[in-house]
Amino acid sequence: MKRIGINGFGRIGRLVLRRILETELNVEIVAINESYLAGCFGLFAEI
Numbered sequence: 001m002k003r004i005g006i007n008g009f010g011r012i013g014r015l016v017l018r019r020i021l022e023t024e025l026n027v028e029i030v031a032i033n034e035s036y037l038a039g040c041f042g043l044f045a046e047i
Contacts, residue, residue: 005031 006013009032020027 001026001028003028003030005029005033007033009034 004027006016006029009017013032013034017029017032020029
């Protein structure tokens, strides 16, 4: 399994996450780095 982090959660970051979730890729999202999400990381802990 590949582990990746998304640096920036703008238009491209959201598209990357959506594509990963829609397909059966063997990928684990380990981090999403975005300044406006600083208080919301708990939302992404179970992806």
